[in-house]
Amino acid sequence: MRKFLVLTFLFLVPSILQAQATGDSKLLFDQTAVTLVEANSYIYRYYPDAATTGVILTVICTGTVSPFTCSAAFPAFTPGTHTLTLTAANLAGESAKSAPFTFTFVVVPGIPANIRIG
Numbered sequence: 001m002r003k004f005l006v007l008t009f010l011f012l013v014p015s016i017l018q019a020q021a022t023g024d025s026k027l028l029f030d031q032t033a034v035t036l037v038e039a040n041s042y043i044y045r046y047y048p049d050a051a052t053t054g055v056i057l058t059v060i061c062t063g064t065v066s067p068f069t070c071s072a073a074f075p076a077f078t079p080g081t082h083t084l085t086l087t088a089a090n091l092a093g094e095s096a097k098s099a100p101f102t103f104t105f106v107v108v109p110g111i112p113a114n115i116r117i118g
Helices: 036-041
Strands: 010-014 026-031 043-048 055-057 060-062 068-073 080-090 101-107
Touching: 036 060, 036 068
Parallel strands: none
Antiparallel strands: 010 101, 026 068, 043 055, 043 080, 060 068, 080 101
């Protein structure tokens, strides 16, 4: 008996840009801060589809001057159109939410396998 491994790939299609990326896509954004160390010390949260409770993101910011470029693994979503907003927080409090980012999350079907004559 043969066993087959079926791989499923996720694709992200931002509605505004109409671009497509693989499931290992990164969420990129710019963050103002006095220093890179400060930008990396913030706690970042995303709010999916107008949720009132944020989910913490693991973010890495890079660059030499503000605004710094920050990235995080793109969160998992169900297929369909979604929005997310971001916040940054420190000991003084949490920022206002960013402008909403609208995108369409799609899942590419798995590869047909076990082809045979019936």
